[in-house]
Amino acid sequence: MRKVNLRSVDLNLLVVLEALLSEKQVTRAAEKLHMSQPAVSRALQRLRSVFSDPLLVRSAEGYDLTTRATEMMGDLKTILQSVEQIIAEPEFLPFTSKQHVKIAGPDLETALYVPDLMAMMRHEAPDMQIDLDSRPADYFEMLSKGEIHFAISGVPPDGGEDQLHRVLLDTTERAIIMGAQHPFANKRLSLDDYLKCRHGYVSITGKGLPMADIRLKAMGKKRNTSLRLTSFMTVADFCEKTDLIFMLPVNLIERLAVGRAVVWQSPPEALQAEPLQFYLYWHARDHHDPMHRWVRSAILRGAGRNSS
Template identity: 25%
Template structure:
């Protein structure tokens, strides 16, 4: 009895933070950390079968691991959606920290660093329109030259949740005409685009006076202004300028098609206008009287800055942009 009392007395004399640390250590030792690699693969692919193939495991083994993960985190984590599965809000919340931890361990373990010649890693990036037209073919071509194992998923649809997608590493990088102005993000300038004014070659008034005059008098077509990533939004941010807008398209390609068949005007990057001028019978005018420079940026969250795979992909993306 006295031994029991003595042990209890010793525990009572131990600081609360030390007892809490002991409890956390014991809990961590009981957790199967190998399950985290399964979680990472399932989150990336959102499909049990493909995750099993990626991990070199059987499908039942991955399903069993997912069940154990649900118990570990006291959450469903994944629910069925069509032929695949969809992560819950809790799974999205866990993904960033777990992926960062796995990447840090992988970087430090001998022989487990990122090797593009053998890695089966899949990267996801977003490139806002119209930069996707310019850069995506070059990026995919360069990737095929550098690695036959690494895969890349490119999205052109940028939404209001972009910063969270990068923070939780649902996306590794974003390329667009706007950086992310937050302290935990990095923005690397890539190159400057020069905006020009396009119109139909059959427009009855264009060419009779300076572009500044008809810019303020004619109707305009733009990429949808409600999209916060629309590069044209700053040029139509007052009631007076918005009154000139008659058409809002989902992409610059649709905007240019409309301009070619109407008497509207549009602002577009010079390289895009040159690519389509002959096909669409467009007239191109310079905009020397206004600030027509548009800077493109490569953006990423600080959590991706030390991962060797991300550093390799960042270097590849910047090399493609340097060709401009």
């Protein structure tokens, strides 16, 4: 078998060849392909050169296929169907899918948005599974490495944003949460009061300063931090049992405060900042994947946002 350099072959000719072999006539092949008859005739001449075979020969009833043409008909249909499958967009059927969706983010942030996704999947994609990772980690690095499909975060990435897509899930203010028995529980905190308190804060990765410390540093002031947590889930316990106060997003506080002896209030005016925004992040490699698009849409529906 002679070796063929595919770069020298116009693969569009295979589509014309399939029509010629099935119709056994240039005119009908041209009609099938919505091409002019001269164009198909020229293509036939090129095909004869490529295959070193006439392919179609005149007969008493019109045209017949050569032996070579007859032998390649079955393979040709299979090849063209395979090419169509490669080029066609993959189909995603949620109801029959058994794929795993990998999501990472801080425990309380994922608790705000993932349960709604799970509820939708129960009805629309019952055999799909969510793998939820809330361990303290660099979630953006996990996205970069392809370890997860999505990250949910209120903190922007340190770099690599050109590789990421994001969509807004929620916007919320910050507030100070403390135990109901705290000395300042029934008093509006001034900046001086705030600085007299003992503070806890949540930092997932331990990198960078919390917003409050950045603002205080710019003012030449410093607060007394006594506790750093890597999870939000125990904040209410420390507020109830100690005199620690935390500054957290209001939507997280509302979840933490249910059934707990805690109160919250707005920060001192000097520490008030732009609302915090929570985003759903994903890597560019997954942007056009049908399963990924469906999950994005479901998460956004659950968050009351239009799909993107």
